[in-house]
Amino acid sequence: MDVRTMAVMVGIANVLLAVPLIVQHRANRDYNGPGWWASGQSLVAIAVVFGNLRGNSGLGRLVIPLWQAMLLIGFMLVYVGLGAFLGHRVRVAPLALGASALVAWSTLFTFGVNSLTVRSVGLYTSLGVVLGLMAALVWRHRAPDVPRSTSYLTVVFAATALLYFGLALGAALIREAPEAILQPSPAKTAAYVGALGCTVLWVFGLEFLLNERLQAKVATDAENMQRVFATSPDCAIISRLHDGVMVDVNDGFTRVTGFARAEAVGRSSLAIDLWHETGDRQTMVDLLRSAGECENLPTVLHRRDGTLIDCLVSARTIHLGAEPHLISITRDVTEQRRLEAQLQREATTDALTGVANRRQFLAIAEQRLQAAKTQAQPLALAVVDVDHFKGINDTLGHAAGDAALCHFTEVAERVIGPSGVIGRLGGDEFGVLLPLMSSSTALELVQAVARSLDARYRDERIPLTISAGVAELASSQDSVEGLIVQADIALYEAKESGRNRVVAATPTGQAP
Numbered sequence: 001m002d003v004r005t006m007a008v009m010v011g012i013a014n015v016l017l018a019v020p021l022i023v024q025h026r027a028n029r030d031y032n033g034p035g036w037w038a039s040g041q042s043l044v045a046i047a048v049v050f051g052n053l054r055g056n057s058g059l060g061r062l063v064i065p066l067w068q069a070m071l072l073i074g075f076m077l078v079y080v081g082l083g084a085f086l087g088h089r090v091r092v093a094p095l096a097l098g099a100s101a102l103v104a105w106s107t108l109f110t111f112g113v114n115s116l117t118v119r120s121v122g123l124y125t126s127l128g129v130v131l132g133l134m135a136a137l138v139w140r141h142r143a144p145d146v147p148r149s150t151s152y153l154t155v156v157f158a159a160t161a162l163l164y165f166g167l168a169l170g171a172a173l174i175r176e177a178p179e180a181i182l183q184p185s186p187a188k189t190a191a192y193v194g195a196l197g198c199t200v201l202w203v204f205g206l207e208f209l210l211n212e213r214l215q216a217k218v219a220t221d222a223e224n225m226q227r228v229f230a231t232s233p234d235c236a237i238i239s240r241l242h243d244g245v246m247v248d249v250n251d252g253f254t255r256v257t258g259f260a261r262a263e264a265v266g267r268s269s270l271a272i273d274l275w276h277e278t279g280d281r282q283t284m285v286d287l288l289r290s291a292g293e294c295e296n297l298p299t300v301l302h303r304r305d306g307t308l309i310d311c312l313v314s315a316r317t318i319h320l321g322a323e324p325h326l327i328s329i330t331r332d333v334t335e336q337r338r339l340e341a342q343l344q345r346e347a348t349t350d351a352l353t354g355v356a357n358r359r360q361f362l363a364i365a366e367q368r369l370q371a372a373k374t375q376a377q378p379l380a381l382a383v384v385d386v387d388h389f390k391g392i393n394d395t396l397g398h399a400a401g402d403a404a405l406c407h408f409t410e411v412a413e414r415v416i417g418p419s420g421v422i423g424r425l426g427g428d429e430f431g432v433l434l435p436l437m438s439s440s441t442a443l444e445l446v447q448a449v450a451r452s453l454d455a456r457y458r459d460e461r462i463p464l465t466i467s468a469g470v471a472e473l474a475s476s477q478d479s480v481e482g483l484i485v486q487a488d489i490a491l492y493e494a495k496e497s498g499r500n501r502v503v504a505a506t507p508t509g510q511a512p
Contacts, residue, residue: 014045017203036081043074065106075130086141114178120171128164145216149209160198235330244268258304276300350424353409361423380442382432383487384468389428439472465500
């Protein structure tokens with residue numbers, strides 16, 4: 001077979017070898033290296049085909065140094081890619097210097113002294129040096145996640161380096177004439193076949209290297225997932241998507257739900273009555289089927305002992321074999337919800353009496369007032385003072401005063417019922433909001449509260465009385481502040497009239 005035909009065949013083979021490297025590069029862009037390998041192997045393939053233009057004519061001689069440079073640079077690109085993949089930055093300057101030296105060497109012994117032997121020795125030696133550097137790089141920087149592929153590549157690169165050094169020695173000994181540049185010979189056949197065979201081996205090795213790292217990553221990810229699954233303090237469940245049968249649960253499942261692993265695996269969450277509202281599971285499944293994930297779905301679950309726990313469920317679909325499953329992480333937020341409710345109560349209620357504090361009372365009153373205006377409904381507001389409260393504190397002590405305030409609110413809540421809102425405005429002053437009531441009805445209700453009051457301090461029965469003023473929503477221009485002012489004026493009138501009485505305010509704010 002003539003050298004040109006052999007070069008074309010070897011070039012086509014190198015093109016085919018470049019294809020899987022290009023595919024791997026496009027499929028695994030997160031990894032540094034495969035792009036360099038694909039570029040280097042492609043350049044080698046182009047160089048082998050381009051080398052068919054070599055000859056002793058002017059154009060043929062011009063091709064020679066370019067062809068040799070392309071081959072060497074292709075090998076160097078693979079070398080740089082190996083360093084990038086293994087986490088070692090290869091110094092480019094020495095490589096550029098070496099490529100320049102080969103071009104200068106080839107140019108000198110093509111256009112100065114036309115010597116095929118010297119050119120061949122220079123090319124084979126340069127390629128052997130780069131391949132030796134590859135073998136050393138792979139061996140020195142072999143990683144624990146790719147032990148087999150790096151050992152394999154070390155051997156292949158070292159063997160290929162020896163092949164090229166052997167070709168350099170053979171070229172020096174055979175000493176072919178320049179005219180024999182494209183003449184077939186056993187040496188050229190051995191060089192092409194040997195180089196192609198080694199290229200096949202190292203391309204396989206590069207694929208092996210990438211795949212071994214990918215497999216190691218998959219195994220590491222699976223191990224990490226299993227570790228996270230097993231050690232998570234939250235409840236983690238892997239279950240079949242279509243029927244909810246649990247195939248695995250972690251220790252957190254037992255801590256959160258109280259069910260042992262043996263009681264859960266092989267049964268569905270519905271079978272063990274885990275969901276307080278069974279529709280919540282269907283909501284989660286619908287979200288998974290539409291979006292592939294579910295984040296922080298609020299739900300309530302049953303513990304094994306029947307107690308209810310507030311939870312947030314996050315889930316994602318996975319495939320085990322060909323069957324879709326879901327992995328869910330359930331966080332018990334019962335204590336968090338309790339603390340939130342406690343903080344909400346502390347922020348909105350009076351610490352002593354438990355009724356709404358001033359801010360909360362005013363906020364509720366504003367909402368109810370606007371609703372009453374919109375719906376043209378009656379609304380009344382009373383301001384109440386405990387009579388002689390300072391005297392109770394001074395005579396019987398603050399504990400007795402606190403008891404008096406608590407007694408008033410307990411009686412007021414019982415008499416007024418859930419339709420009204422009671423708030424402590426400050427000290428012994430309270431606001432009473434009475435939606436859907438006229439001034440006269442509200443006045444009668446507050447009087448009923450006054451008649452129901454009684455208290456005992458230090459084992460002595462002492463009457464507890466209140467004075468109150470009642471104002472009514474009479475105009476769309478009325479505000480909460482305005483009603484309070486009207487009720488305060490009426491309250492002042494009640495006190496001036498001897499206390500222990502309830503007075504209704506006129507719309508103008510003056511007591512009748």
